[in-house]
Amino acid sequence: MADASDTPRDWRETVFLPKTDFPMKAGLPQKEPAILARWQDMDLYRRLRQERAGRETFILHDGPPYANGDMHIGHALNHILKDMVVRTQTLLGKNAPYVPGWDCHGLPIEWKVEEEYRKKKRNKDEVPPREFRAECRAYAQHWVDTQREQLKRLGINGDWDKPYLTMDFAAEATIVAELMKFAETGQLYRGAKPVMWSPVEKTALAEAEIEYEDITSTQIDVGFEVIQCPEYPGLAGTIAPIWTTTPWTIPVNQAIAYGSAIDYLQFESGGKKYLVAEPLFPAFSQRTGLKLEGIVALIKGPVLEGATVRHPMHHLGGFYATPRPFLEGDFVTIDAGTGLVHMAPDHGEDDFELCKKHGIEPVFAVDAAGMYRDDWAWLGGQGSVINKKFVASDGPICTDLRDTGLLLSASDDFQHTYPHSWRSKAKVIYRCTPQWFIAVDRPIDGEADTLRNRAIAAIAATRFVPEKGRNRIGAMVEGRPDWVISRQRAWGVPIALFVDRRTGQYLVDPQVNARIVAAFREEGVDAWSDAAMPALLGPDRDPADYERVTDILDVWFDSGCTHAFVLDSGRWPELSWPADLYLEGSDQHRGWFQSSLLESCGTRGRAPYDAVLTHGFTMDAKGMKMSKSLGNTINPLDLMRDYGADILRLWALSVDFTEDHRIGKEILAGVADQYRKLRNTFRYLLGALDGFDEAERLAVGEWPELERYMLHLTHALDAQLRRAVEAYDFNGYVRLLSDFANEDLSAFFFDIRKDSLYCDAAGDVTRRAYRTMLDVLFHAMVRWAAPVLVFTAEEVWQARFADADGSVHLLDWPELPPETGEDVAARWGAVRELRARVTEAIEPLRREKTVRSSLEAEVTVPELPLDAAALAEAFIVAKVTPGDTVSVTRTDYRKCGRCWRHLPDVAADDGLCGRCADVVGAGA
Template structure:
C-alpha cells in the first residue's frame, strides 16, 4: 500500500492570537491606562449626548479605610446599571462621590492626638478641621484608585465630596430651607448618646449586640392612694439599667393590667402584676429563706390612678423627697419584669413623653462623658461613683447604686445573668445610653409640607376651592414611598415601617468636623432668626470659605447692620452627617456642576442597611424641601458573608479583600462573582467560590476564543440570509432571540444574577456543548464556499456581535481585549449599543425534544468510551427508538447532530450503541460507507481536497 497523505493542511482549524490564559492581573492595568488616556468616559458622554437620560445617583461611601468587599460589590452593581443602560442607548452618566464629614474621621484624627498625648480641645478648631479634611482627602484618593481598578467607568477626575465648599454651602442652604419653613425646633429630648464619643447618634449610627446585664428589682413605698390597702405597700419595679434609678421621677402602670398585693415572710407587702408573679418569685426567692406568697388586694391598673410613691433614697431630701406619682402608660406590658415601670425622663423616650404629659421635666443628671454631675446629690464623684454609667462595675450588684439601695432595704434582687440586645456605637463599639439634652430636631408630625403630586409640583384644591391641608413630613415621606419602585419589593415595607415609627429627626451633633447648624438664636425669646438676607450671606460665606466661615469673628458680618451679634446665640453644634449625605441630591443633581445630571434620580442603589440610613435621610430631606423623594426607584443589595455564611470580621480572620482577589485573579473575576450571586439577599464569597467563578470565566473566555478563531478571515461576502440557512442555524438564531429578550427584561428588572447566569448558560449549554460541538465538522472540513459553512460562520459573526455586547458590562476588561483582538483599529467596545438580533422563528419545542434525545445518545455512548470500545462518538453506530425522533429529521441529520457514525431507528424503548464497521475518513475522521479504506477520503472531503489542490 502506498503511503497515505497528511490532510492536516487542508483542514480549516480556528486561528487566533487571542490567548487561552487570561493573565488579567497583568493586562487589566494597561487597559485602564488606555481608557484614561483616551478619555473613554467623555467619549461615552459625547456618543450618547441628546439621548434619553438615566441617572443613577451614587450613594457616598465613607472616606476612611481601604475598599472592602462590600464596596466592591456595591460599585460593580452600580457600574452594571450604568453600563447596561448605556448599552441600551441611553445617556447614563456616573459621578462618584464621598461622604467626608462626621465622627468616624474626627475619631481617627483624635486617635492620632491621643497617641501623641495631646488634647484636641486645646487645638484651634480650624486647625483640627484642616487635619480632618486632609485625612478624608487621603482616603478619597486611595479609594478612588482602588475603585477605578475594578473597571468602574465614571467621572473620577471630578467626583463630588461633601467637604467641597460648594457642597457645604448647599447643605447649609438645605438646612435653612427647613428653618424658613418652620421645620426646625430646639428641644430637650432623650436621644441615643455615646459617652465615649460625647455626642448624640442617629439610629443609623447604632448597631445592636447581645450583652449580659445586671437586672434588679427595687421596692418603692406607696405613701398615698385612693385604695387604703395600698398605703404602706411597696411597688416593685424591674430594670436592667440600675444607673437610671437616681433619675427616677415617677412609676408607670398599665391601665388594663391586673395587679395584686403579695406578702413576703417579713410581712412587707409588694405590688406586682398578677401574670408576672412567678417570674418575680423566681428572682426574689433566693433573697428570702422559706419564701412564701400570701395574696392580698387585687385590681386593675386603672384603679391605681392617684397613687403616690416615694423614692427609696427619699431620706436624702430635696429632689428625692419629692413624691413619685403613678402614671398610666400604654407601653407597659406583662412580657417581662413586674408590670410596673420606673420612669426616668432623662433616659427613656416613653419615660420622657409620659412625664412631659404630666408636667414632669428632666433634670439633666448625666454629663456628656456618661458620668453623673459633680453636684448631684446622691452620687458625688468619689471612688467608684465617678465611673461612667456604661461601666458594668457601676451597675453591678456590688456597684454604688445597688449598694445604696441594699442599705436602705429597697433592693429585692440583683443578678448579673440577664441576656439581651443592646445598642452600641458602630464606630467605637461602646454601649450607648438614652440621654436628655438640648438638641435640634426636625418634627415628623407637624403639618408643614406643601402637597406635591408625584412628579409635578402643583397645589391641589378640594371641591370647595380651598387649598388642601399641608402634610406632615411623615405623611409626605410615606406618600412618596408609595410612588417609588423598590427592587426587591420587600424594601418598600422595610423603609415604610421605619418611617412610620421613627421619632423626630435629631439634627445636632456635639462635635467639630462637619457642617454647622448655621442658626442665630435670640437670647431673649429663644427663637431662631429667619431672615432670607442673613441666610444668603451665610450660604455665600460658606461657599467661599467652607465651614470655617461660621465663627464668632464673622457673626456680626453675617448678621449685617440690622442685628446686634450680642443679642444672638450663635449655634455651635454641627449637623448629623446623614443630613449631609441626605442633601447630596441637591448638590450633585441640581447644582449644574455636572450638567449631564438631572433631578430626580432614576435610581438609588445601596445596601439594605441604608433603609434606615441614606435612603431615609435623602427621602426626609427631599420631602421636607421639595415634597417628594429624590429618586424614582431604590435597589438594595444584601451583605457579603464568608464561605460558611458567617459575618466577616477581622477578628475572625474570615475577610476577603478585593485588592487581594484582583492581585490573584483580576477585577473581571470579582465582577463576574458580584453579578452571578443573588445580591438582593445575603450572599457568600471564599476561596472555593472564587475558584468556581474563575472556572466559569475560563469557559466564557474560551467561547470568545473559539468565536475569534472560527471567524478568522470572515468577510461580508460570506454572509447568508437567515432564510437560506439550515434549520439548525435558524434554531440557534431563535435561541439568541430568546436570550436577548431575557437579558432585556433582566436589565429592566435590575436582575443581574439572571442576566449573568443566562449569558453563561447560553454560552456553555447552547453553544459550546451543543451548537459548536455539532458544527465544528462543517467549519473544519466543508469547502469555504459551501453554503452550510457560510451559514455557520454567518451565525458565529452574529453571535459574536451580540455576545460581546452582552458581556461588556460584566467582564469590562476581557470584552475590550476580545473586541480589540478582532478589530484592533476600532474604538472601544464600551461605545457599542445593544445588538440587533435577527427575528427568526423556529420550532423550539421540536428542537428541545431532539436535544433531549441527544443527551440520551451521549449517555449511551459514554460506557463504550470508558471501555475503549470506541475512542469517540464518531465511531459509534446508534439505534434510537423511532417514537422519540421528532418529525423532519433524517437519519443522516441525526448522525450529524449526534456526532456519530450512523443513526438507525427501531421500535424499541432504549438507545443502543455499537462500533461502526465502516472505514474512517483520513480528513474528517468520520466512519462512513463511502470510505473504501481507513485513511481514504469520504466523498465530501475528496471534493474539497480536489478544489484546494486545483487552486494551489
C-alpha cells in the first residue's frame, strides 16, 4: 500500500475561485413578475421623475395603439423600441418621461359592440345613442386595462396609472377645440366629393383605413351611340364604346371623356360604325370579336369637342334621356380600354372634377348601403353594388345592357388590385356624399400660406430615421387631396358645429365655441345633443335657425390632436411641446405621423415633433406576413411565458427594426444563446468581484498594461454606444455590447486573467488591478445593458447590492476612470492578432492529443510585441520564444499542482511553482 504522503495534495482550497449566488439558469418567466412588483412598490417611475427633475428633457410622445384586442407582436416591438429610447436618454442623465396612451373612438370598437347586438338580435338603431356610446366606452376601457397589464409585463417603464385616452372628457374637449381652430381660420368646409366609402360599415373611410387586395372583377365594353358631332357630322350614329371594371357605375354615367392627344379610329364592323383609340383597337377587337371591315376615318381627339352621345338605357327617359357630352380629360390614356372613359361624377375623383368643371353635378343614386335608391329609374332598390353576383356578366346590369344590343363584351376574369376596408375586409367604393373637409391648398386665415406648404416645410425641417421616411411622407403630402374628416357613425367626437340653415355657413362665435368646449369637458361627447342646443347657442340665437352637425370626426383627427392634449395641456407637467421624437411603424407615414403633422401645421404652423423614427413589420421565420389564417402568428404573451420578457426585448433590439424583420423558433433560440452569454458575463463579474472593497482598488497609473488596454477598449465602446443612442441604432448598440462581452471580455481579458484571479495573492498588484478593472466593467456593463435587459440588469444589480433600496434604472451613464494617455491600442492589437495565430497553430496538436491544453504548448513567434513572459501569459502557454514563424511544440516543463501552468521552476510533478509556493506559504 502506498504511503499517504505519496498522494498528491489537493490545492483547491487555496485557490480563490469566483463565488456568487447569481444562478446560471435565468428562470425569467418566474423572476420577472417579482421584479415588476418591486418596481411598483417603490413607484420607480415617479421616483425617477423626482430624481431627474430640473434636468434637460427628452420627450417621446406615444402614438396611441387601438384599444380593441390583446397585445400582438407589433405592439411588443413598438413599445420595446420606445422603452429603449426613453431608458437610454434617461441613462444619459436626461429627464425622459413616458406617458402611454390609447386611441379609443371609432368604427372598430363600434363594430364589435354591434356584433354583440347582432348576436342578441338587437338593432343598434333602436338603442338610445347615449347608451350605445356608454357600451363603446366600456368596451374600449376593458381593452385599455388589458393591454396596459400586458405592456407592463414587457418591462415598459411609464406613467401607467395616468395614461392618456382619447375618450377622456378632457381629451374630447381638446379635440373639439382643435377642430374649431380650423373652422376659425377658414380651413374647414363642407362639400360633396367622392370619398372612399364602405357600404358594409356605412361610412366614409380615410386612406389609412384602406388595404389593397387582389380580386377578380367583371370587365365590360359598353357602346354609347353618338347623337351629333359639330366638328365632324359623319360621326353621328357611330358607337363610342367605353371599357370599365365597375359595371355598377354605368347607371350613373353622365359624360364621356376623351384625350386631346389621342388619334381615334372610326371603323366599320358588322354593318355598324365604331370609334376607339387607334393603338387600342387590337385589344378591343380581341375582347369584343369585332373585326376591322373598313376604315371610315382617323380623327384627332379635339374633333370630339361639342359632340354628344346617348346612354344605352335612354329609353327609360328622365335622367337617361339627357344627352351625354364628350369632355376633354387630361387623365385619359391609351394604357388600356378604348381611349374613351365613361364619367360618373358620383363615383370617381377625376370624374367629379371634370364634370364639376362643366357644370355637371352628382345625382347621389347609390345609398349608404351600396343600393340604388328606390326612386332610381334603372335598378331602383337593387344592389349591393359590391356584390359579385350583382355586377357579374350574367347579373342584372349586364343583362339589361345586353338587351339593348350595346353590351359589346363582358367577362368575369379581370384580375387587379382593389381597395378594401381593413376592418370589415369588404370592398369599398368611391361615393359622392356631403362630407366635411380640411382644405390643404386654401389660404389659411386670409394669408398666402396653405396647409400643404406648411406641411412640406415641416417635413424638410424634421429628422427622419431612416432618412427614406422623409421621401415617403413627403410624396404622400405633396399628392394628397383635402382631408375628409367626417364619419357617419356614433362612437367618436362629434363635429361640434352649428350650420346656419339660411346661408349654409357654419357658425364661428368664440362665446358659443367656449360653451361647447366647456360642455365637452364636463360631459364628454354626450354633451352634443339637440336638447343642449339652446344652452350652447345662448339666448341671442334661435336653435330653429341652425342645423346641429351629427357626423363624427375621423379617428385620425382624434389621434392627430394627441400632441395638443398630452404635451401642451399641462395635465402632465413633466411633458412639453413639441416632442423630440415620434416612433411608430412605417404605415404611419400615411396615418398618425401625417394626421399629427397636418393637425399641428394647421393650428400651430409646424410639426409637433422634431424627429420621426420608423420601424418595419415583423414577419415569420420564412419572411411571410403574419396571418391568423396562415397560422403563422407569434404571440408575445406566449413568448414571455416560455422565455421571459428580456428574451423578447433582446430579439426586438437585435434585429434591424428599420426594415421588415423576422421572428421564429430558430431565431429565438439564437437570441436565447446570445442572452446566456451576456448573463454568464455578469455571473463571472459578480463571482470574480466577491469581497471586493475600496481598500483593494488600485489607481489606473499602477495598473499593468493589459488592464490599461481594457480601459482603453471600454472608453472606445462608451463612445460607440453613445453614437448608437444618438443614431437610434439599437441593433448596433446590442451588437457592440454582445461582441465586447464575448470577444473582448470572455474570450480575451477574462481568459488571460483567470490565472491571476485564482492563484495570485490577494494583495498582488496584478490581481488588484484586475479586480479594479472588473469593478469598472461591472458598473459600466450593467448600466449599458439595463435599457435592453431591464429585468436581468436589475437582478444583477441586486445580486451585488442587495441592501440598497434603489434600482439600476435610477443610475446615470457610467463615468469611466480617465485613461493615462499612452498608446496601448496598437501594441495590444498586435498581441491579439498574434494570439489568434498561436491559438490556430495549437489546435491541430490538441486534436491529435499531442497537447491537452494550450498550457502544455511552447510557441515560437516572428515578433515580440511584449516581453516573452508577458506573451506567454497572454497566450496562456508555457513559453514563448522568437522564431521565423508561428510554430508549436509540447513543453518539457512540469505542471504546477495548484495553478496548472507548466513552468521551469516546478521541481517535481504536481509540485508548486514559486508563485504558488509563496502564496500557499504566506497563507499557511
